[in-house]
Amino acid sequence: MPDPRSDPSNVTQLLHDWRAGKQDALAQLMPLVEQTLHDIAQRQMRGENAGHTLQATALVNEAYMRLIDASVSWENRAHFLAVAARIMRRVLVDHAKAKRRAKRGGDDVKVTLHEAQLAGGGPEPDVLDLEDALSRLASFDERKANVVELSFYGGMTYDEIAEALDISPATVDRELRLAKAWLYRDISGDTT
Numbered sequence: 001m002p003d004p005r006s007d008p009s010n011v012t013q014l015l016h017d018w019r020a021g022k023q024d025a026l027a028q029l030m031p032l033v034e035q036t037l038h039d040i041a042q043r044q045m046r047g048e049n050a051g052h053t054l055q056a057t058a059l060v061n062e063a064y065m066r067l068i069d070a071s072v073s074w075e076n077r078a079h080f081l082a083v084a085a086r087i088m089r090r091v092l093v094d095h096a097k098a099k100r101r102a103k104r105g106g107d108d109v110k111v112t113l114h115e116a117q118l119a120g121g122g123p124e125p126d127v128l129d130l131e132d133a134l135s136r137l138a139s140f141d142e143r144k145a146n147v148v149e150l151s152f153y154g155g156m157t158y159d160e161i162a163e164a165l166d167i168s169p170a171t172v173d174r175e176l177r178l179a180k181a182w183l184y185r186d187i188s189g190d191t192t
Helices: 008-019 023-045 056-069 077-103 127-140 142-153 158-165 169-188
Strands: none
Touching (some): 008 023, 023 077, 077 142, 077 158, 127 169, 142 169, 158 169
């Protein structure tokens, strides 16, 4: 089977066929994107603490279940990966909230941004702190929040993010750097 990274047009056609109601399209699509989804999940799970109970395969399975129920007009492979990243983010946040409730605030789930911790150095934020900060960022600059989400949760390259958001890779780079600096300041409380 073709690699979805090397044949995005095949994935795009299968997404369109699936949305058009062709039942066999989903069966053909999932083997093409399964490894990519698993890679995204593994990248996200690398930063989790050793006692974290959610595994990459479980994250992919939960994302898959939510994806097949999603009512989305798929545009292309990049759009699909963006939605998958958003769903995985939601699964991780839901899992962290449930764990926090169960532990009454202790043992928060830790995450690490894959390119460098936010703006460099410092302790790792927990997933709920990051979620709150991303929500605050999205309230006044949704594009920056989307770039962080697709980079961190989606593991997408600058080119893939640029395609998904219809901006240039240079804009992705600039937005990601500014967003990371803002998030670092917000989470750490650093006002300088």
